[in-house]
Structure formats: C-alpha cells, structure tokens
Amino acid sequence: MIKLDHVSKIYANNTVALDDVSLNFAEGELIILKGVSGSGKSTILSLIAGLLKPTQGDVVVDAKHISKLPDHFCSQYRRDNIGFIFQKYNLIPLLSVKENIALPLVPLNLDEDVLHVKLEIVMKMFRIEHKKDMKVKNLSGGEQQRTAIARANVNDPKIILADEPTANLDEKLSLEFIQILKALKSSHKTIIVATHDPLFFELEFVDRVVEINNGKLVCS
Amino acid sequence: MLLTPEIITIYILNLIFFIFASVAFYYSVKIVFLYDKNAMSTLQYKLQKQSYLVATIIKFIFYTKILVFLFFIFTLDDIATILPGAMCGAGVVNATAYGTYLLILKIINLYIFAYWLVLNTQDINSEEQVYLKYKFQVYMAVYFLLVGEIILESLMFFSIDTKSVVDCCGTIFSTTDGTYMAKLLSVDPMILLATFYTIYSLMICSYILKNKYIFSLLNLLFVIISLVSLIAYFGTYIYELPTHHCPFCLLQRDYNYIGYLLYIFLFIGTFHGIVLGLMDFSVEEERKKYRISLFFTTLYLLFVSYFPIAYYIKNGVCL
Numbered sequence: 001m002i003k004l005d006h007v008s009k010i011y012a013n014n015t016v017a018l019d020d021v022s023l024n025f026a027e028g029e030l031i032i033l034k035g036v037s038g039s040g041k042s043t044i045l046s047l048i049a050g051l052l053k054p055t056q057g058d059v060v061v062d063a064k065h066i067s068k069l070p071d072h073f074c075s076q077y078r079r080d081n082i083g084f085i086f087q088k089y090n091l092i093p094l095l096s097v098k099e100n101i102a103l104p105l106v107p108l109n110l111d112e113d114v115l116h117v118k119l120e121i122v123m124k125m126f127r128i129e130h131k132k133d134m135k136v137k138n139l140s141g142g143e144q145q146r147t148a149i150a151r152a153n154v155n156d157p158k159i160i161l162a163d164e165p166t167a168n169l170d171e172k173l174s175l176e177f178i179q180i181l182k183a184l185k186s187s188h189k190t191i192i193v194a195t196h197d198p199l200f201f202e203l204e205f206v207d208r209v210v211e212i213n214n215g216k217l218v219c220s
Numbered sequence: 221m222l223l224t225p226e227i228i229t230i231y232i233l234n235l236i237f238f239i240f241a242s243v244a245f246y247y248s249v250k251i252v253f254l255y256d257k258n259a260m261s262t263l264q265y266k267l268q269k270q271s272y273l274v275a276t277i278i279k280f281i282f283y284t285k286i287l288v289f290l291f292f293i294f295t296l297d298d299i300a301t302i303l304p305g306a307m308c309g310a311g312v313v314n315a316t317a318y319g320t321y322l323l324i325l326k327i328i329n330l331y332i333f334a335y336w337l338v339l340n341t342q343d344i345n346s347e348e349q350v351y352l353k354y355k356f357q358v359y360m361a362v363y364f365l366l367v368g369e370i371i372l373e374s375l376m377f378f379s380i381d382t383k384s385v386v387d388c389c390g391t392i393f394s395t396t397d398g399t400y401m402a403k404l405l406s407v408d409p410m411i412l413l414a415t416f417y418t419i420y421s422l423m424i425c426s427y428i429l430k431n432k433y434i435f436s437l438l439n440l441l442f443v444i445i446s447l448v449s450l451i452a453y454f455g456t457y458i459y460e461l462p463t464h465h466c467p468f469c470l471l472q473r474d475y476n477y478i479g480y481l482l483y484i485f486l487f488i489g490t491f492h493g494i495v496l497g498l499m500d501f502s503v504e505e506e507r508k509k510y511r512i513s514l515f516f517t518t519l520y521l522l523f524v525s526y527f528p529i530a531y532y533i534k535n536g537v538c539l
Binding site for chain 1: 261347
C-alpha cells in the first residue's frame with residue numbers, strides 16, 4: 001500500500017535526513033518507527049503525508065506517486081487519505097474542540113447535518129464530546145491529544161500517521177493513547193507511529209518495529 | 221527620441237520583462253530537454269520545483285503584459301498631443317516605420333500570452349501535468365515574440381521625431397487614395413454587415429451543435445470581421461461622421477472611452493472561443509468557455525449595433 005523506494009532527503013542546510021531508504025507498509029499494518037531524535041522518523045511521515053518531497057527516490061501510496069504530485073493535489077491526497085497526529089498537536093488554541101475537529105471538513109463544504117453527525121461520531125469515539133464547546137487552550141494535555149486524534153480521524157482516512165504522540169504525556173495518558181491505537185488498528189487503518197517511547201516497542205498488536213538511525217534503516 | 225513619463229515607464233517595464241523572461245527562457249530550455257516525469261532522481265525533483273517557479277514568473281509577465289497593453293494604447297493617445305499633425309494614437313503608430321508592425325505583433329502576442337496562461341492553468345489543474353513540457357516549449361517560441369515586441373517598441377519610441385509632421389487618422393484611414401486600407405474601407409457596408417452577422421449566427425449554430433473546432437475558427441474570423449466592420453462602418457456611427465474611420469479615436473474621452481470597452485469585450489469573447497479549438501477541456505470547463513465567449517461577443521455585437529440603430533431612430537436616416 002505504501003512504498004518508499006530508494007528515498008533520500010537532504011534539507012537545504014545539507015542535513016541528510018534520509019539516505020537511500022526503501023520500505024513497504026501493507027494495508028492495515030501498525031508499524032512503529034523507532035529511533036532517536038533527528039534519525040529521520042518524522043521525515044518519513046512527512047514524505048508519506050506529501051508534506052515534503054524527497055531529494056531522490058519515489059514514494060508510492062496506492063499506486064499513486066506522491067512525490068511527483070503537484071502541491072495542490074498533495075493537499076487533496078492528504079485530505080482524502082491521511083490523518084496526522086502531530087507531536088505538539090497543532091490545534092488552534094482559540095477555537096473550540098468541535099471547531100478544531102471540523103477543520104479538515106471545511107473544504108468539503110458538507111451539509112450542516114452530515115457535518116454534525118461526523119463530528120458527533122468522532123467526538124464520542126475519542127471521549128471528548130463533553131468538552132466540545134470549550135476552547136482547546138483550556139484543555140489538559142490528554143484532552144488536547146484526544147482532540148488531535150479526533151481531528152485526524154474525522155475524514156475517516158485510510159492512513160494514520162503519528163509523530164511522537166506521547167512525547168508530551170505522562171505514562172497514564174500514554175497508556176490511554178495506546179488503547180486508542182489498538183482501537184484504530186481494529187478498524188483496519190494503516191498506522192505508522194514515529195516514537196522513541198519504549199512503551200510502544202513490545203506491544204503485542206504492533207505488526208513491526210522499524211529502526212532508523214542517521215537516516216538509514218537499521219532493522220525492519 | 222521621445223521621453224515622457226509613460227514612455228519611461230514602458231522602457232522600465234520592458235527591461236524588467238526582458239530580464240525575467242530571459243531567466244525563464246534559460247530554465248525552460250533545461251526543463252524541455254532534461255525533465256522526465258517518470259524519473260525520480262535529484263535532478264528531476266529540482267527541475268519539477270523549478271518548473272513551478274518558472275511558470276509563476278511567466279504567468280506574472282504575461283498577466284502584466286496583457287494589462288500593460290491598455291497602458292500602451294493610452295500612451296499612444298497621450299503622446300498624440302505632442303506630435304504635430306497627430307490627432308490620436310493612429311498618428312503615433314504611423315509616425316515611424318515600426319508602429320504598424322508593433323501593433324500587429326502586440327495584438328497577436330496578446331492572444332498567445334492568454335493562450336499560454338490557459339495552457340498553464342490546464343497543466344497545474346491536471347494531476348499528471350500533461351502539458352508541463354509542452355507549455356515550456358510554447359514559451360520558448362513565445363519568448364522570441366516577446367523580445368521582438370520589446371525591440372520593436374523600443375525602436376518605435378526611440379525613432380519618434382517630435383519635429384516632423386505626421387499624418388492624422390483622417391489621412392491614414394481615408395477612402396479616397398489607392399491604398400489597401402482605402403479599398404477595405406470602400407467595401408459595400410451591406411456586404412460587411414452581412415458577413416459580420418452571418419459569422420455571429422454561425423457561431424451560435426456551432427455552439428448548439430457543440431462543434432468546438434468550427435466555433436474556434438469562426439471566432440478567429442469574427443475578430444477580423446469585427447475590426448474591419450468597426451473601422452469601416454460602426455465607427456462612423458460612434459463618431460456620427462461618415463468620413464471618420466479611425467479605430468483609435470474611440471479610445472478618447474470625447475467618445476467616453478467606448479473603444480476600451482469594445483476591444484475588451486472582443487478580446488475576451490474571441491479568445492475564449494478560439495482557445496476551445498486549441499486544447500482539450502473538461503466538459504464543465506468547455507461549457508464555461510462557450511458561455512464566456514458567446515456572452516462577450518454578444519455584448520460586443522449589441523454595443524456596436526446600438527450606434528447605427530440609435531442614429532437611425534434619432535435622425536430617420538443612415539449615414
């Protein structure tokens with residue numbers, strides 16, 4: 001489903017983020033990308049999401065060459081296929097929970113009723129409906145994360161990408177996130193989590209742990 | 221050599237256009253010869269990025285050039301007041317050997333620039349970027365037309381002599397001498413009008429039959445017949461003077477700048493019609509182009525037809 005074919009990424013300051021990486025992710029798999037900070041995990045997620053273009057090599061998702069897509073088609077691809085959970089959540093602090101979750105649906109121009117139903121489903125699924133009218137700046141870390149996860153799922157994407165999702169959470173909330181991950185896995189979504197949190201490495205429902213070091217694949 | 225604020229502005233703009241267009245030309249050559257959409261090497265990603273930048277530069281130049289065309293016409297009209305004998309832009313165009321060629325080239329370029337802009341829009345709106353190489357190939361040819369225009373324009377303004385007496389539009393568009401223009405202006409108005417309205421009717425028919433190639437060809441013919449009939453027939457009713465055939469005086473304040481409106485309607489309408497035959501559009505886009513084309517050509521037709529009808533109603537006779 002997702003294929004990275006001899007992908008290299010060199011940033012403008014000549015930092016080699018990825019060096020000739022080839023990887024395959026099957027549909028419905030849950031993969032952990034393991035590695036220290038700066039190893040290239042986030043770059044892989046950004047390439048799959050079409051947020052970055054490789055310096056060399058090909059990124060293919062569902063037979064579509066993402067790396068060669070023009071920018072506005074990348075946005076469309078992202079909107080239709082990707083749910084991205086960022087390390088710092090990237091929520092808009094002055095908007096309410098409901099408004100933040102509804103953001104990916106804005107370009108679709110849905111009917112008010114359909115929008116409402118979609119929002120209710122994800123808010124209930126990620127247990128945040130009781131805070132739906134509260135501004136996100138007033139939420140706890142765990143609630144902010146659940147809002148971010150709800151936003152990533154509101155379009156019902158096939159692929160969920162999570163970049164260091166537990167970096168700002170305590171152990172209790174991290175375990176809660178792992179339970180959410182398990183639930184998402186059972187809904188047959190392809191999930192790729194970039195993390196250096198050891199909590200993820202021994203989970204029985206994880207299909208593979210891929211280790212990245214200095215932009216190179218260590219083990220898969 | 222004549223230097224007015226408007227001419228200096230045109231010189232500066234031309235210099236900017238030339239620099240940007242040359243940079244874009246250099247990268248266009250690289251893209252045309254080296255870009256391979258199926259290759260995933262560093263060079264290919266670099267070329268793809270450059271293609272966005274170059275297309276943006278060209279887009280900027282062409283959009284500005286289309287707007288600057290109106291400024292050019294305004295400048296011609298403006299400097300007519302300085303040239304002895306000139307009454308409008310026609311005198312300025314005729315003041316040097318380059319004027320007529322420049323004007324013809326500018327009109328052709330106007331359509332070509334607009335065509336490139338549509339081509340670029342089609343390209344960036346397709347996931348496969350089907351026109352990527354082609355649009356830069358077209359640009360490589362258009363670059364020479366653009367440079368030719370800049371050279372001709374510079375030569376024209378450079379060689380204007382404010383001390384020489386030039387012909388006024390009454391002489392240039394006279395029906396009494398033996399020039400091609402005189403012969404053209406002497407054509408029976410009934411023949412001109414019949415051709416003008418027949419081509420328009422055929423455009424409507426080809427729209428109903430959805431034959432875009434015939435529609436495109438008819439639009440091309442409509443540009444020509446519209447300009448000829450405007451100079452030879454409709455213009456005389458705008459001026460309310462049977463001997464006044466100038467296509468430039470229409471642009472003056474005395475006639476409420478009606479010429480700008482007419483030429484803009486004609487350009488927008490015929491361009492959207494002509495471009496239909498030159499490339500493939502989605503069904504929705506094609507329908508939109510047909511409608512824009514017919515809307516503006518109809519507006520043009522209604523506007524020019526108004527003047528003889530109004531004159532007849534007011535005076536009970538034709539000119």
